[in-house]
Amino acid sequence: MNRIDVGLFDFDWHHSIYFFIVSPDEQIYLRYGGRDAVSADSYLDLDSFALALRAGLAEHERWRAGALPPRPRPPPFFARELERLRVQELERGRCVECHMIGDYRAAAREREGTLDKRREMFRSPDVRDLGIHFDVPRGLVVERTEGAALAAGLLPGDAIVNFAGRRVLTFGDLLYVHDGLDRTAARLPLTVERPGAGRVDLVLQLPVQWWVSDITYRYWSIDPQTHLTTAPLTEARKRDLGFDPDGFACEVTRVNARAGVLDLHDLRAGDVIYSVDGAEADPTVRDCLVYLRLNVTAGEEVDLGVLRAGVRTQVTVRTHRQRFRKLGTP
């Protein structure tokens, strides 16, 4: 791993398997990979892999013919540049797992004050939350749509060929572009090949908090864990309870036993959390726990406004900082 330029081979390091097809001068033709919270291989199968291989070879022919515009190479980056990873893992001869690169890098940015959790913790948002459901063996062919994708006019059978202004050949390409979107983006242009109609341009309106998806499977030491499961209140319920309808009040639906084991808090199912360190609303967030995870450093305490059995009270929560098979702190 020491000799791999992970600036060039950048990907979401929580994917269990990932492929690049690359020219002899290290231009990336395409990526193959992608997962979701359900499974490490939701988007992986032999048929779509064969499609990717064919597309990669076709790109190689274009490269050989000089028809592939050269792309600027990303700045080089090597795992050894992460000082704590170098000292704690590489210099001790330990194996560097993929996810450790992501976690060490995020932790370093957290210490520097440059960490953008919206983008770097909530990685690879689930495109199904936009209403795009792919026919996985057929690559980027849409199987069905709902929500924002349906409203944009995306149809079953459409094959996405351009996503947010970038040519995409595989789901791995598309997810990487999606992951790279500015989290303040409100619209997403895309182009499809529609059977019988040729290329069709569409614009998808991105819903609030579109970048939030279930990241339970990820190894993050930067995620302030509370071992809670929450659900946002409906606007009607917020009004009934006297909360700001645009606020991020949410209800605790489950408390994992680890919260007690780690002595984090005494919250219970049915509690309504209406404020986090005094804040009750954020224009980009709809869920109190998302707001907490964005604004609290893992391991620190946070004061929550809680409605319990009709009474407003304050609860102090100690968040947990996870470590993953590492002796040191990333």
Next chain:
Amino acid sequence: MQDHQPVRRSGAPLLAAAGLLVGLSIPGHSSPAAYQPFEDDTLEWLDDYQQALALAKATGRPLLVEFRCSP
């Protein structure tokens, strides 16, 4: 939104493997003379990226680079 739940995962060391994408039987894909596909249509897997890159440069073949958890 769900907070982290404990996840069990077997040992997952990084394996960065690089191979040359050669000898694939692709319908409609011609093999230019510069290619030297293997007769048995297999991939030759290498585990040293620089070695694989040098081979790609020497043969004009593309690289299929795989990152995965073990095994």
